[in-house]
Structure formats: C-alpha cells, structure tokens
Amino acid sequence: xxxVSQHPSRVICKSGTSVKIECRSLDFQATTMFWYxxxxxxxxxxxxxSNEGSKATYEQGVEKDKFLINHxxxxxxxxxxxxxxxxxxxxxxxxxxxxxxxxxxxxxSGTRLTVV
Amino acid sequence: GQQLNQSPQSMFIQEGEDVSMNCxxxxxxxxxxxxxxxxxxxxxxxxxLYKAGELTSNGRLxxxxxxxxxxxxxxxxxxxxxxxxxxxxxxxxxxxxxxxxFGEGTQLTVNP
Numbered sequence: 001x002x003x004v005s006q007h008p009s010r011v012i013c014k015s016g017t018s019v020k021i022e023c024r025s026l027d028f029q030a031t032t033m034f035w036y037x038x039x040x041x042x043x044x045x046x047x048x049x050s051n052e053g054s055k056a057t058y059e060q061g062v063e064k065d066k067f068l069i070n071h072x073x074x075x076x077x078x079x080x081x082x083x084x085x086x087x088x089x090x091x092x093x094x095x096x097x098x099x100x101x102x103x104x105x106x107x108x109s110g111t112r113l114t115v116v
Numbered sequence: 117g118q119q120l121n122q123s124p125q126s127m128f129i130q131e132g133e134d135v136s137m138n139c140x141x142x143x144x145x146x147x148x149x150x151x152x153x154x155x156x157x158x159x160x161x162x163x164x165l166y167k168a169g170e171l172t173s174n175g176r177l178x179x180x181x182x183x184x185x186x187x188x189x190x191x192x193x194x195x196x197x198x199x200x201x202x203x204x205x206x207x208x209x210x211x212x213x214x215x216x217x218f219g220e221g222t223q224l225t226v227n228p
Contacts, residue, residue: 006158031214034215034216041223042221043218043219043220043221044159044218049214049215093158095158097214099214104149104161104164105149105161105216107151107158109157110157110158112156
C-alpha cells in the first residue's frame, strides 16, 4: 500500500530558531501534498496545499512567511517553521495525494514540535 | 473552518458492542473517507467511498456514502479494545478540488 514517511517524529527547538519537517511518498508520486496542524483533542486543520514545482496555496490565517513550504519533486515536500515561538508548538501532519484510487490520500505519521 | 458535522463526539462502550458514527454536511461531496488516528500518529485510512449509495466493508467496519452525497456513516461491529482511538470522517467537496474537509472526530473508548 501507499506509504508516506514524515521526519522528524519529534523535535524540540529553542524559540527563534527554524525547524524543517520532511514528507516523502515512498512508493508513489504525489501530485499534491497537504500540510495540516492539529491541536490536542481537535481535528486536523489544513494549513496549505502544494503542487510540485509551484507555489503553495495557504489557507486563510496561515502566514506564508512563517510556514515555508517547498515541493521540489513529486515525492518530497518540506515545511519549515521559521523563527519558531512557543505558540507554534503543535502536531504537524502531511498528506500526499495521488489521483490514482489505489493511493488517494495517505498521511504521514506526524511531527510533534515543541518550542521552548 | 470545519464544514462537516461529526457525531457523536465521544463514545464509551463495552467490548463486543456495535458502534455507529456519522458525518453530515450542507455541501455535496464527491468522496467520503473514514480514518482512525491513534495518539501521536497520523490518520490511517479505514474505508474510502466514491459513489453515492456505495456501501463498503473492511472486516468489522462498514461505511456508506449517503444517497444525497451530503452524509456518510461508519459502523464497527463487535468492538474490541484495539478499536480505541479517534475516528475522523473526511470529504472531498465538489467545489474544493483535491482538498479534504475533516469532521471533528469521534473519540471511541472500549471497556474490556
């Protein structure tokens, strides 16, 4: 089945530093990658949508300069949280999408970011 | 924001009981997906539905795509302790391209 690898699974960083999260589709090519943020006991909130080779589309209220998304290939997307602050602490999840029904939407295992 | 109403928010059941949860919306959906999420993990796909009226099973799980294309339900039969987790419905709206809309989730607790 479809597999999406997300790294790191956990990261602790100091306030003011930047953190990069990687999302790779291992056995299929993803036409689109999605990045979500999830707070405790809440649902997934879509942050941005990215297509390979083009700029990401950010949801309303998400700062594009704060959350940099790069989608350089059909199998790799990265989310960089720049100048992180404690309020950026959250669970970040990526999802890779293929229009082939065998793959559909496959989620990574998530990254727990803690900013201290 | 969320445009899928998922209910119930939480369920506490005994092992062996059947479970039912559903999602409704005022919007029309092309695809309904049901996911399970364990603590600290990403959602894992349980069942995908692509046609109105479609009824699909995956082991003890059964899900249906509503005829109106505005709702879906998930049933779990003969629940077991490992069914514990959060279940999310997600839909691909007719007007939102490939973006998914998620329900608020149903927290399931199964007592042995």
